Amino acid sequence: MKITVFASGSSGNCLLLSGGGANLLIDAGISTRRLCAQLARCCLSLQDIDGVLITHEHSDHISGLKVLLDHSVCPVIAPRTVAARLGGMLPRIDGRLRVVPVGEPFPIGALTLRAFSTPHDTDQSVGYRVEGGASFAIATDMGCVTEEIRDGLRGCDAVLIEANHDEEMLRLGPYPVYLKRRILSDRGHLSNENCAALARELAEGGTGTIILGHLSRQNNTPAAALGAVSAALEGTGARLLCAPDFGFLEVTVEEKKCSVSS
Numbered sequence: 191m192k193i194t195v196f197a198s199g200s201s202g203n204c205l206l207l208s209g210g211g212a213n214l215l216i217d218a219g220i221s222t223r224r225l226c227a228q229l230a231r232c233c234l235s236l237q238d239i240d241g242v243l244i245t246h247e248h249s250d251h252i253s254g255l256k257v258l259l260d261h262s263v264c265p266v267i268a269p270r271t272v273a274a275r276l277g278g279m280l281p282r283i284d285g286r287l288r289v290v291p292v293g294e295p296f297p298i299g300a301l302t303l304r305a306f307s308t309p310h311d312t313d314q315s316v317g318y319r320v321e322g323g324a325s326f327a328i329a330t331d332m333g334c335v336t337e338e339i340r341d342g343l344r345g346c347d348a349v350l351i352e353a354n355h356d357e358e359m360l361r362l363g364p365y366p367v368y369l370k371r372r373i374l375s376d377r378g379h380l381s382n383e384n385c386a387a388l389a390r391e392l393a394e395g396g397t398g399t400i401i402l403g404h405l406s407r408q409n410n411t412p413a414a415a416l417g418a419v420s421a422a423l424e425g426t427g428a429r430l431l432c433a434p435d436f437g438f439l440e441v442t443v444e445e446k447k448c449s450v451s452s
Contacts, residue, residue: 191325193326194208194438197220199404199406203217203219203250204216204218204220211300212240214241214298216242217245218242218244219252221254224436236262239264240299241265241288242265244267246316247312248312266283268287271313273287304318304319305317305318306318306341308332310333311372319342319346325347326350328349333374334380344392349399350402351380352402353402353410356414359408359414365409382410390426399431400431402416416432
């Protein structure tokens with residue numbers, strides 16, 4: 191199984207997962223031009239994409255979806271409420287939508303996927319767990335860590351989890367008070383400290399590779415996020431990586447094994 195992060199942050203989110211005879215995008219928050227250039231680095235094109243999984247309808251996760259659909263034939267996969275929102279925003283998407291139930295497994299190629307709920311300030315937001323030889327899960331845009339999230343992530347060989355903000359940087363920063371409160375709420379975004387606690391728990395449960403994602407440009411830095419989480423992971427043997435806000439991070443995952451290129 192190969193995970194390639196093209197973008198992870200408030201300006202855009204898009205990840206390619208390849209395995210089990212399928213190539214899947216998770217979110218489409220970058221331009222189709224940029225996406226095509228990144229896919230070419232993987233020796234792929236839009237015609238090789240078997241589906242686009244959407245976590246929720248915020249613009250940093252779907253801003254490239256309309257143009258992508260004009261240039262491909264792949265289905266868009268989302269839970270019911272997210273799918274309904276997409277249908278209202280993109281009328282031409284209706285024939286392309288595949289609605290999946292939250293909490294129940296569904297197949298794509300030789301992969302088995304499952305959506306799980308994440309608490310965020312929208313009617314519905316999900317993470318995804320993917321299994322097929324190796325296992326991977328992604329969970330960002332979450333104000334707190336619930337048991338459902340733990341269940342979605344637990345035991346995966348690799349995960350991408352949110353380390354959105356350093357709380358001190360956020361509290362002292364220029365954001366208006368209402369926005370700070372939104373980010374710090376249980377339906378906002380996960381702090382470095384809370385991410386570190388989750389990462390430790392996952393590493394102790396056998397997760398070998400942890401990728402930090404959705405870092406805020408204004409309220410965090412890769413050094414701050416990596417420093418907080420690496421301290422929590424001391425002694426676990428887990429590998430820690432940071433996803434680029436825009437860039438290219440490729441991680442090949444086997445059961446309890448991992449290699450990285452960027």
